[in-house]
């Protein structure tokens with residue numbers, strides 16, 4: 001265990017102005033407060049806060065933070081109060097300890113409080129002071145280092161999971177790469193012990209067998225640099241098992257390559273030297289294409305700066321090399337903590353002084369609380385650490401991480417495909433919001449569902465995640481296919497009946513062999529898509545029927561047409577394309593060889609007979625003809641060009657108890673298409689009701705009766 005003076009010496013070494021007395025007081029207070037408490041390891045409890053303070057001192061944080069590390073468990077575990085701490089250590093330390101305590105309470109109740117909720121609160125808590133977050137991370141790191149002493153396996157796993165999902169990424173986001181890697185690796189140990197074991201063995205073996213190679217590579221790098229008078233510290237380091245594991249999961253890598261296991265690093269004296277070193281490496285060895293990254297001229301969002309390259313170096317070994325300055329290295333390892341700078345002029349970030357180093361976190365939280373969009377904030381800050389992702393929550397508090405720009409649709413599909421498919425609306429933070437609304441960090445999203453809902457093609461443009469987009473495309477394709485199958489089936493049933501032929505699934509199966517199809521569905525689909533004519537199917541089932549059927553008049557069973565006024569025995573037929581319906585006035589024109597041809601009274605075609613009054617016969621519909629018959633009629637429809645619009649129309653027509661006889665596509669452009677539908681209705685009223693219902697559909701731009 002670290003002695004008190006060791007800790008204080010460590011702090012004073014990097015911060016000569018540090019308040020030594022404060023540190024000593026905090027040390028004594030914490031030892032007394034924790035008294036004889038023991039850790040699961042059997043160590044005195046106080047070893048824990050001391051180690052946490054040590055981790056914070058390694059990050060070169062200020063004395064108040066170190067004191068907070070020492071005191072962080074006193075309120076929670078020893079009955080010390082905020083007030084006591086304030087009197088003994090001042091408001092700053094008391095507030096920091098209080099902040100860490102609040103976060104720790106979240107840990108303890110996490111059976112109910114889900115991890116995601118912790119994450120949000122964590123972010124909220126850092127509003128007061130990011131040092132709370134740093135202490136919390138150090139606390140978690142030490143707990144992870146000693147996790148093996150915990151006897152409850154389930155609890156161990158839960159803590160490891162939480163570390164992997166919440167704390168490690170959080171450390172990464174604020175640029176604390178070293179902390180992140182250690183947290184990940186410790187968690188990996190409990191989450192996937194076998195994989196870690198295998199990788200570690202493999203790594204050790206590689207290191208042993210390749211040790212000489214490593215040394216020779218380091219030496220030749222050094223040599224090349226010194227030939228050009230560049231002073232450089234060249235090191236190699238084995239990558240952490242978890243980092244390798246993640247790489248292996250992301251893209252199938254072979255572990256044989258040294259470059260996948262060992263990273264080389266050159267620390268240079270200046271930015272100029274970095275680029276000179278890069279030039280030497282690139283002119284001496286062959287570069288591996290696509291691996292060069294210049295994070296010096298374009299730093300990462302979390303402030304990371306370095307040159308990355310991979311070359312085929314000495315002995316044909318691939319070498320992954322990072323070239324950076326000492327300052328850049330410090331930031332790469334310690335991120336935000338590295339900005340807690342004691343250099344003159346206060347805090348620096350990426351070389352630029354910042355008035356208030358952690359203002360960004362404070363503002364993120366401010367946005368969450370005051371309802372401004374985080375996006376807006378992120379566009380106006382240099383530290384766009386969260387800009388590529390948004391963190392949202394389910395009502396239960398589960399964290400859903402989505403790319404920036406995501407909508408409730410993405411959210412719904414991220415939770416579950418079924419939830420996405422049945423999504424009808426969303427509440428964001430308790431208020432109903434449109435599905436196209438972009439989600440922001442901290443949003444709590446409730447997806448409203450209905451089993452009657454089907455994904456709409458329009459959703460695809462609202463979704464940004466691949467998961468949502470492909471699920472929508474799949475659902476829309478299925479829906480379109482189903483409606484085409486229905487339409488094909490309807491067409492066949494109507495056409496067969498019109499031809500006076502029986503139809504049924506069993507009967508249609510006769511056509512399978514002739515048409516070389518495997519299933520009726522295939523036939524329906526092709527007919528519905530217009531890829532196969534109904535005549536072909538009719539002919540396949542009834543080889544001799546097709547010819548007859550085509551000549552058959554549209555009106556069936558004409559002898560019984562319920563029309564009054566014609567001399568008995570007179571043949572009656574309807575004028576082509578005039579589609580008279582019961583409920584409207586009709587006249588007949590005597591036509592030699594065809595009997596009485598019936599026209600609606602307002603038919604333009606009647607003009608041709610104006611000079612021949614003798615041929616005109618007044619007719620009327622028989623009003624209570626039963627059973628109710630069907631009469632052909634034609635409607636012209638203009639539909640918006642959306643997937644599924646035709647299906648909506650055909651479904652509505654079926655709902656109105658009308659039959660579809662034929663469909664003809666007249667015109668099609670990117671926005672809409674026009675078609676003629678030949679249908680059967682009972683009378684004019686029936687048709688008019690259908691037309692107004694069609695007009696009511698959002699996909700129908702126009703619906704009208706069409707006739708000569």
Ligand code: MN
Pocket residue numbers: 048072073139
């Ligand atoms: Mn603790």
